[in-house]
Amino acid sequence: MYGNKVSDWLNKNMTEKSLIDELQEVVGLEDVISHPDDLLVYEYDGSVDSNIPLAVVFPSSVDEVSRILKITHSRGIPVVGRGSGTGLSGGAIAPDGGIQIAFTKMTRILEVNVQNRTATVEPGVINLDLDNHVREMGLRYAPDPSSQRACSIGGNIAENAGGPHCLAYGTTTNHVLEIESVLEDGSIVKLGGQCRDVPGYDLRGVFVGSEGTFGIATKITVRLLPLPEMVKTFLGIFPDIESACTAVSSVIGHGIVPAALEMIDALSIKAVQSVTDAGFPDDAGAVLLVELEGLSEEVEEVTERVESSLWDTGATNVLIAEDPEDREKLWVGRKTAFGAFGTIAPNYYLVDGVVPRTRLTQVLRKVSEIGSRYDITIANVFHAGDGNLHPCMLFDEREPGVLDRAMKAASEMMEYCVEVGGTLSGEHGIGLEKKEYMPLVFNEIDLSQMKKARDAFAPRNLLNPGKIFPDGESHPIEPHRVSPGQYI
């Protein structure tokens, strides 16, 4: 289904040419691209899938987005919004015969209201740009996906993006107040409101994480949080991953929900240390990053408990960073891990399963066993605090049969996550990548209720069709090449 070729495009008829003309009438000649060479850039996102869109349009306003959707609606052409294309489940890949609306021209921070602690932004604003902007006012935007240097707020809304600090502060859905959205027929609606509580069905709440199938967000008001007085980061060094998992349970068991609680396994440590000195010992079996935030008194009180949790569960050393430079150095190790995997193998395939946190040890043992059985190298860097695993299978696609083995291993891992009470995706979304696995979690009735919500927003299913719901058609999976600076 996904994989039409440039030659298909060349065979397009006059109808499509007039579509391009109509789109150009809305946004101007320069802001529609439709030549196959230009479109290649928009074939991919951060996932394993690809598909060439019919055209990519670059609107500058909600009015233009509305007019674009009126055109596509009248022609029955599918549409997908595209932020920065960093998504990991194929959410921004163009549907067959569809166009992309890219938000690279809608990147303004429209307003920051310090008293209300809100910011109103266009969808193309980069997550970290917003955070940096409001930090100057003593505030911050809490959701911090590892791709925050590149990913957009619009994309974050579509995927309900997470990040290390979502352990304490919740995912994107907890930080969005109001969404201006254009529906598939070009109508403009406001979902939610500027107030923290508004009566009526929570259209905002169900829109966040709908992976672009409900509407195209054109303006978003988010909540901001005050900066904490004190931040302290701990690096627990462990001889093996089991003891590090025990430490996770011990910290939470002490009634502490840290701001972040991240795990990096031995293979990942070696990869990281080969590209940067993050201060991780080469011979460590696993390291645990624990970050505490809050009033100095509460951070200090909890410090002792966190330290004792780490030591008591077998840490061989515990390092503590308090000043921003030292903390950043520890985080660099976490954030560069996936890019560093390129030193081990040229290709990877990543799983995003999530399990009850007390099952981590059991599940990681199973992941290791599956990896051995399929002869696939697996590195683990993940959000341990909320049980969100990221087993990363590393291989060289030139090795015959390896891709097939990796896919089977991934499938078994997802099945096992579900078997122990978990689910398919903690933060990357379903998209194209995992849609055929949805029946592991949801039966036909569950899925039909979800489709009812979609049909209320998009009765003709013209927005990002072919995502989330299984259609029984397998799609070709291509291994992803590890690029420098890759972040997950």
Add this chain to the structure above:
Amino acid sequence: MTANTVLRVEEAVGANKILDPRENEAYQLGGMVPDVIVSVDDEKDISSALLVASQHSLCVSPWGGGTHQFLGNTPSRIDIILDLSKYNRVLDFQPADLTVTVEAGITLDDLKAVVSSSDKLVPIESPAANSATIGGILATGRSGPLRYTYGLPKDWVIGSRVVSATGEVAKSGGKVVKNVTGYDLNKLYCGSLGTLGVISEVTFKLAPHHPSSSAIIAELDSLDKACEFSSLLMSKVYAPQGIHILNNSSEFYTKYGLSSSESYYLVILFCGRAPAVLRRVRESTNLLMENGVVVKEQLSDEKSDALIEHVTNLGSAGENIAEWEVLVNIMPDNFLQVWRQCETLSLKSPLEFIGDPAFGTIRISIQDSDDMGNAVIIDHISQLRRFVDDRSGALTIWRCPSTVKEQLDVWGGNQPELRVMARIKDQFDPNGTLNPCRFMGRL
């Protein structure tokens, strides 16, 4: 019709699940007495009753503790009430995973008791917590005095099983604290007042129990000053977890020995780890006293928790339930202006106010109205609603005499998204089986 309805429902759920008809009167809604009450103790009861209702064009309303049945428009018709108050088991409590799964009929107090036994917390407050059920609290979306810090009840829901209008059971979310597998339909069901489905089971994520809590009651001589100090405190690094402005609240004044003068009282709430609570209280108190504000009370732990409960229940539960309860949602920077406008309501009885300036809500309780008074109140509230609407806020009438509901829309709201809401209702309940006409836009 009545006999047929009873027979059909009896056949579907079993005669032993049907309450004695003499009890039906107690379940009336807007003056309508339902034909049959099903006492649910199994998910199949909900499912079977809804199936038979959808097959025979009967209308159904779910009922938890019955503490908030006054909310919403008068339904156009009610044949069957599903009483879920006996459907109240804890199904799965995992303290180490910080999750709990319960049947929807469990009361908030019972749920809190279960999780607190393992030092965990469901950070939700509701009036009449000893009888308000989890399903009802989620369906109404009612929140409490710590909403600024902990958000709304729906923010703690990570999974649910909901019975559809045709009796099918659908799952949403799961039992893990982070999950983007499929749409978050939980958000849609919460706050929908039982018009999209009947919430059957709920999984919550939990917070660690507060080791310490504290509260301050301070007296200010003007609304401006009360708002000024609220903003000042909330801007500090040692900000409290909740702050409220109370005015004319006789029950509160009596309970805490305060004068019923023209004063405005700040109720400042703190919770968390003991050293942090101590510092927040100390620095907040110092700030107030340095500025000449009179601190009337400082309460700790049980007394502080009792204050939270008292504020939660004011005008909504207990002996002094207001005839009218109006909720205004507003942005914090419009709070003062809107409260001032509320005060211009010129009624024969004093209005009681509780405002949450940091979150952005004002709750107004009105007592002692009569038929003549109702007309005046309707007129004033309509004016106030326009003022609030113009400032991107919302005014909802939570409670009022049932006769009034014919004369004004308790929800308000003429937003463009009502069209989408109508399509949601049409998708989830095309035959209008569930609480018909009760929701916003008479959905």
